[in-house]
Amino acid sequence: MKKLSMKFVTSGDEVTTLTINEVREDITDAEVNALMDEIIAQDAFYSSSGSLTKKKGAKIIDVTETEVEVQ
Structure with missing residues (x-):
């Protein structure tokens, strides 16, 4: 399984991360x-x-x- 983790800067000058599970295997940099x-x-x-x-x-x-x- 592949996940896409995207980091953004907020208006409060903090960094926040948004993660999407189960992205396509062939996703491109341009699409991201x-x-x-x-x-x-x-x-x-x-x-x-x-x-x-x-x-x-x-x-x-x-x-x-x-x-x-597990036993």
Whole structure:
């Protein structure tokens, strides 16, 4: 499973992170940048330190899960 972790700077000059689980395997840098720009433009999310005002960074995290036998 892949996760997309996006960091934004807020109007309160704090950094906040938005994570999306189970992103497409073939997501591109251009698509991530466009998504982040749209989130900012739509003022879609609000954090305790204000609106998201600019992009800080993003990364795709590859998560491997292994079941553990519990007895």
